[in-house]
Amino acid sequence: MDDGYWNDLDTIAAGKERDRRRGQTFRLPRGDDQTLTPRAERILLAVNAAIHLRRPLLVTGLPGSGKTSLAYAIAHELGLGPVLVWAITPRSRLLEDGLYRYDALARLQQADLERSARSQDPNAEIKPPPIDPYLRLGPVGTAFLPSRWPRVLLIDEIDKGDLQLPNELLNLFEEGQYEISELTRAQQLEDDQPSHTIRTADARQANPHEPGSRERPLEAKLPSGFVACREFPIVVMTSNREREFPPAFHRRCIRLGMPPPDEQALTPIVEAHFADEPAGRQPQGGALQEVIRQFLSADSDGSGEASGSAALSDRAVDQLLNSLFLLTRESHDGPTPSQQDELRKILHRRLSDPSDDPEASG
Numbered sequence: 001m002d003d004g005y006w007n008d009l010d011t012i013a014a015g016k017e018r019d020r021r022r023g024q025t026f027r028l029p030r031g032d033d034q035t036l037t038p039r040a041e042r043i044l045l046a047v048n049a050a051i052h053l054r055r056p057l058l059v060t061g062l063p064g065s066g067k068t069s070l071a072y073a074i075a076h077e078l079g080l081g082p083v084l085v086w087a088i089t090p091r092s093r094l095l096e097d098g099l100y101r102y103d104a105l106a107r108l109q110q111a112d113l114e115r116s117a118r119s120q121d122p123n124a125e126i127k128p129p130p131i132d133p134y135l136r137l138g139p140v141g142t143a144f145l146p147s148r149w150p151r152v153l154l155i156d157e158i159d160k161g162d163l164q165l166p167n168e169l170l171n172l173f174e175e176g177q178y179e180i181s182e183l184t185r186a187q188q189l190e191d192d193q194p195s196h197t198i199r200t201a202d203a204r205q206a207n208p209h210e211p212g213s214r215e216r217p218l219e220a221k222l223p224s225g226f227v228a229c230r231e232f233p234i235v236v237m238t239s240n241r242e243r244e245f246p247p248a249f250h251r252r253c254i255r256l257g258m259p260p261p262d263e264q265a266l267t268p269i270v271e272a273h274f275a276d277e278p279a280g281r282q283p284q285g286g287a288l289q290e291v292i293r294q295f296l297s298a299d300s301d302g303s304g305e306a307s308g309s310a311a312l313s314d315r316a317v318d319q320l321l322n323s324l325f326l327l328t329r330e331s332h333d334g335p336t337p338s339q340q341d342e343l344r345k346i347l348h349r350r351l352s353d354p355s356d357d358p359e360a361s362g
Contacts, residue, residue: 001147001220008218009081012204016082023076025272026069029265039259046256047074051150053254056173056235058158061258063240063351064316070258071154071236080234084139084153084201088161094168098140100198102182107134131186132196136217142201143233144178145220150231159242166249173235173252177228184225195223260312266292266320273321295320295348314350323347 013020028040036044047070050057059067075083086098110129137145143153158165172178183196199217206215237253239245261269270288296312326347327340335343 001145005218005220006081006147006149008204009202010079012202013075013082015205019072019083020076021273022069023072023074025269026066026073026076027265027268027272029259029262030268031264037264043070043256043258046254050254051234054176054232055252055254056155056169056237058237058239058245058250058253058255059258060239060241060256062260062312062314062316064312064318065258065260066317067238067258068154068156068236071152071234074234074236075152078152080149080152082202084143084151084233085156086139086154087156088158088165090160090162092161092165094140094165094172098138099178100135100137100141100180102180103134104182107131131182132198135180135183135196136199137201137220139201140172141178141227142220143235144172144176144227144229145200146228146230148231151233153233153235155235155237157240158237159239159245166245170249170252176232177226180222180225180227182225183222187225195221197221261317262312263289263292263296266296266312266317269317270321270324274324291324292320294344295323314352315348316351319347319349 028043029037030040031037046057049055057070059070061067071083075081086092092098107129114129139153140155143151145151155169180198183198186196197219198221200220201217203215203217259265267288270292295315323344326335326343
């Protein structure tokens with residue numbers, strides 16, 4: 001990827017306001033003197049070790065502990081363009097979804113159309129359509145393109161994937177390269193084509209203010225069907241510990257457990273999220289500390305009575321931000337005090353609470 005490609009990446013990253021905000025609002029826990037806490041130092045060391053050792057980070061932790069935000073923070077701090085995201089589902093496959101996608105059916109249909117159009121000319125030379133328009137790299141395939149700087153690749157919730165996915169990723173991480181077999185075969189048949197131009201997972205977003213504006217994928221030139229990285233991507237894999245991984249997979253990764261946010265860590269997160277709000281809507285000072293303490297100590301029915309909890313254990317940061325957004329709004333038709341209490345019960349429910357009614361016991 002040349003300078004022009006990276007200039008396009010900078011433009012794309014600048015336009016992704018939500019991703020930029022996630023990177024900016026990520027905060028490592030600090031003490032009263034603003035020095036990093038031992039937990040924060042451990043996170044920083046793990047990230048730097050993964051970069052220097054060219055190993056993926058396997059990040060675990062509770063919802064809201066900052067697992068996915070860590071990837072956006074790395075990209076933001078180091079200026080590495082937009083984060084490449086592969087959200088894992090039970091049907092995700094490395095070859096078909098992560099590395100690249102080949103639309104063989106569309107190419108076959110185009111070949112049939114051209115064959116029909118030329119059938120009236122017996123001297124016409126019939127050649128298959130070029131393969132380039134029917135290939136597009138996925139987020140993993142794009143991350144391993146040769147580049148002078150590494151890309152940040154987020155493989156989100158890897159524990160939801162197929163049982164073979166960790167083993168497939170192991171081979172890719174060990175070799176640092178992959179093959180586009182369809183492209184290799186095409187080059188064997190078309191010796192006169194020195195390189196191919198393939199669409200990547202990076203794309204300029206459509207402009208909502210321009211009628212007919214569409215997403216425009218960036219393109220990369222591949223001299224062969226073998227793609228090998230020059231700088232190993234910074235891979236962040238998140239896991240909710242829904243299943244265990246084999247020891248061989250753990251051996252290849254740098255494992256990092258994100259600590260649950262406590263009062264000291266939640267304060268700068270809230271302040272960063274509300275930094276652009278008018279002064280009257282920015283929760284701060286003693287009032288903010290009291291809200292955070294109530295949120296951390298709320299019992300299962302959301303009443304706000306203390307249970308001695310010092311950090312998030314069964315709730316997410318998003319729940320706190322949602323309640324602050326609703327309860328700090330300056331509006332003539334805002335919620336009444338009794339409605340505010342009910343909103344807290346709704347928004348502060350424990351993540352593991354299976355009941356349909358927040359008032360239900362047990």
